[in-house]
Amino acid sequence: MSAWREVAEGVFQRRYDPLDISISLIRGTAGVTIVDTRSSPAEAQEILAHVAADFDLPIVAVINSHAHYDHTFGNQVFAGQTGVPIYGHHLVATHFQQFESPRLKRQQQDPAREPDRDWATVVLTPPTVPVTHRTRISPAGRDIDLIPLPPGHTDTDLAVFVPDQRVWILGDIVEESGPPMFGSGCFPFGWPDVLEELLTEIEPRDCIIPGHGSVINRDFVIAQLADLRATAAMIRDGWSRGLSIEQAVAAVSDDYPWPPQVLESALRRGYSQLSSG
Numbered sequence: 155m156s157a158w159r160e161v162a163e164g165v166f167q168r169r170y171d172p173l174d175i176s177i178s179l180i181r182g183t184a185g186v187t188i189v190d191t192r193s194s195p196a197e198a199q200e201i202l203a204h205v206a207a208d209f210d211l212p213i214v215a216v217i218n219s220h221a222h223y224d225h226t227f228g229n230q231v232f233a234g235q236t237g238v239p240i241y242g243h244h245l246v247a248t249h250f251q252q253f254e255s256p257r258l259k260r261q262q263q264d265p266a267r268e269p270d271r272d273w274a275t276v277v278l279t280p281p282t283v284p285v286t287h288r289t290r291i292s293p294a295g296r297d298i299d300l301i302p303l304p305p306g307h308t309d310t311d312l313a314v315f316v317p318d319q320r321v322w323i324l325g326d327i328v329e330e331s332g333p334p335m336f337g338s339g340c341f342p343f344g345w346p347d348v349l350e351e352l353l354t355e356i357e358p359r360d361c362i363i364p365g366h367g368s369v370i371n372r373d374f375v376i377a378q379l380a381d382l383r384a385t386a387a388m389i390r391d392g393w394s395r396g397l398s399i400e401q402a403v404a405a406v407s408d409d410y411p412w413p414p415q416v417l418e419s420a421l422r423r424g425y426s427q428l429s430s431g
């Protein structure tokens with residue numbers, strides 16, 4: 155566990171285990187905004203404690219970078235205790251119903267499967283302010299742009315931009331401390347286009363906080379975009395040659411940057427999208 159790191163004036167990142175997840179804090183004149191809420195109410199309580207210890211300001215808003223559990227399962231604490239607005243992509247509630255809710259139910263019914271996790275206390279809490287289009291908010295007097303993205307890492311990705319310091323908070327559309335995650339509900343073919351479109355706005359001097367890992371710059375995003383493009387091409391190639399997922403994984407070239415499991419989950423998801431037309 156780390157301390158808050160000020161990555162630009164009044165914009166902080168704190169990295170938490172498990173998962174080396176980034177929690178971001180944007181300081182305004184009369185309060186702070188928190189991006190992402192971790193995996194459980196207990197983990198979210200820890201964020202509240204750390205904010206209270208290190209900032210003499212109330213939390214005035216919360217933003218979800220996307221629907222995945224490690225970024226949203228602490229939402230209920232903020233909704234309940236601080237009662238502040240929670241902003242998120244307008245499809246988060248639907249994504250919860252489709253993916254997070256059935257998985258959470260299975261986990262809650264069989265806690266022995268993951269004894270180190272605290273699923274029992276989680277109550278799914280979608281954003282209270284669904285964001286449908288690019289929106290500027292000014293919590294505590296500081297401008298923040300919320301940019302709902304087309305389907306990529308999920309169909310709920312929301313880029314957060316702090317214009318006065320040119321800081322981007324991008325959730326898991328880029329990851330630094332591990333390979334990007336091709337989980338359920340990802341879009342391996344659309345994902346590279348999402349990054350490419352975003353790169354038209356990202357400048358070389360900009361600071362970028364990824365969902366997991368340390369702060370990165372534009373060049374890092376360009377490199378990860380190339381790897382995502384290569385992955386999409388490999389899926390299409392395997393599909394067109396009639397390779398099974400196992401054969402396609404085995405056929406991967408030596409310079410492929412990510413472990414076979416990463417490619418395998420990308421293939422699984424890509425093949426199912428290609429087969430459904």
Ligand SMILES: [Zn+2]
Pocket residue numbers: 222224225326365366
């Ligand atoms: Zn994540």
